[in-house]
Amino acid sequence: MAEPTALTTAQIRSVPKVLLHDHLDGGLRPATILELADEVGHALPADDAASLGRWFTESADSGSLPRYLETFDHTVAVMQRADHLRRVARECVEDLAADGVVYAEVRYAPEQHLAAGLTLDEVVRAVQDGIDEGTGTVAAGGGRAVVVRQLLTAMRHAARSREIAELAVAHRDAGVVGFDIAGAEAGYPSTRHLDAFEHMKRSNAHFTIHAGEAFGLPSIWEALQWCGADRLGHGVRLIDDIEVLDDGEVRLGRLASYVRDRRVPLELCPHSNVQTGAAASIAEHPIGLLARLKFRVTVNTDNRLMSGTSMTREMQALVEAFGWGLEDLRWVTVNAMKSAFVHFDQRLAIIEDVVKPAYAEALRG
Ligand SMILES: O=c1[nH]cnc2c1ncn2[C@H]1C[C@H](O)[C@@H](CO)O1
Numbered sequence: 001m002a003e004p005t006a007l008t009t010a011q012i013r014s015v016p017k018v019l020l021h022d023h024l025d026g027g028l029r030p031a032t033i034l035e036l037a038d039e040v041g042h043a044l045p046a047d048d049a050a051s052l053g054r055w056f057t058e059s060a061d062s063g064s065l066p067r068y069l070e071t072f073d074h075t076v077a078v079m080q081r082a083d084h085l086r087r088v089a090r091e092c093v094e095d096l097a098a099d100g101v102v103y104a105e106v107r108y109a110p111e112q113h114l115a116a117g118l119t120l121d122e123v124v125r126a127v128q129d130g131i132d133e134g135t136g137t138v139a140a141g142g143g144r145a146v147v148v149r150q151l152l153t154a155m156r157h158a159a160r161s162r163e164i165a166e167l168a169v170a171h172r173d174a175g176v177v178g179f180d181i182a183g184a185e186a187g188y189p190s191t192r193h194l195d196a197f198e199h200m201k202r203s204n205a206h207f208t209i210h211a212g213e214a215f216g217l218p219s220i221w222e223a224l225q226w227c228g229a230d231r232l233g234h235g236v237r238l239i240d241d242i243e244v245l246d247d248g249e250v251r252l253g254r255l256a257s258y259v260r261d262r263r264v265p266l267e268l269c270p271h272s273n274v275q276t277g278a279a280a281s282i283a284e285h286p287i288g289l290l291a292r293l294k295f296r297v298t299v300n301t302d303n304r305l306m307s308g309t310s311m312t313r314e315m316q317a318l319v320e321a322f323g324w325g326l327e328d329l330r331w332v333t334v335n336a337m338k339s340a341f342v343h344f345d346q347r348l349a350i351i352e353d354v355v356k357p358a359y360a361e362a363l364r365g
């Protein structure tokens with residue numbers, strides 16, 4: 001697809017990026033975790049920011065999704081008070097803007113933030129207050145504006161998905177643009193949550209489903225054909241339905257064909273997939289082939305803390321592994337913006353007024 005380039009980290013950071021799959025509880029600053037844990041009396045596995053950051057990336061590097069997910073105990077523990085949720089959300093917006101992100105959908109599971117007595121509505125409002133504050137700080141700093149929206153996640157193993165879907169719809173005019181399910185995939189099929197998805201559809205609302213990460217094609221098939229997901233969280237195992245023959249000919253199975261024909265957006269998260277064992281390495285990550293085959297590929301961080309990553313780092317890795325250039329980065333960015341859950345006119349405005357002019361300028365050098 002692309003001729004080899006030598007894009008620098010600074011160049012990649014400076015171009016506009018769009019992020020559809022980023023967990024709020026997977027992106028805290030280690031220094032903030034230390035401060036908040038001290039306030040609430042939560043014991044942490046390390047006592048300085050650098051060691052704590054290392055602990056998260058090393059523990060998440062387990063090759064297993066369930067073990068990867070255990071690390072969230074320490075972030076969720078410090079996100080139980082309204083002021084703490086507000087701070088984490090504000091810092092998230094600031095960090096994304098500093099990474100050159102112009103539009104992001106940030107997700108978390110409200111049901112995991114009720115331990116100190118907040119209601120589900122209070123959780124969503126506290127996060128929104130933080131997003132508004134962060135957006136304001138970024139605007140005041142004079143940099144490029146960032147638009148951040150919430151996705152509300154329900155945990156697959158729990159039984160609150162219908163309630164969370166209703167919560168997402170109730171807050172649709174107050175910063176929430178969609179719904180998701182996450183958590184351990186094997187053993188917890190998406191079809192357990194059909195009533196939640198039906199509620200979203202009946203409300204003309206959008207949702208994505210984590211599928212095809214720790215479990216393969218049946219999970220992707222269910223997410224699309226039983227649940228009606230608008231996008232796939234990861235979807236990386238779609239590669240199991242694609243055959244590359246010795247002469248280079250590529251054959252798509254029926255599910256892979258459907259996904260490509262219908263332009264189903266794939267929220268791919270390269271470093272996270274390597275950590276959970278869904279891909280062996282970045283160089284062997286299916287994103288290279290999926291992009292070549294023109295699937296609706298998007299690039300995402302998943303959990304910036306657990307993967308020690310950023311949009312710039314994810315893109316840099318793809319530039320190095322697959323020789324991607326600015327045209328490829330623009331392509332995944334436009335793909336992501338087209339697949340966003342905000343209204344069409346807002347998507348178009350960001351593509352036309354922000355993404356395209358900045359890439360045109362970067363391409364002129
Ligand atoms: O990559 C993931 N797969 C499945 N679940 C995930 C992933 N990353 C984070 N989560 C879970 C852990 C969080 O506590 C929850 C809500 O953000 O979503």
Ligand SMILES: [Zn+2]
Pocket residue numbers: 021023182210233302
């Ligand atoms: Zn995720």
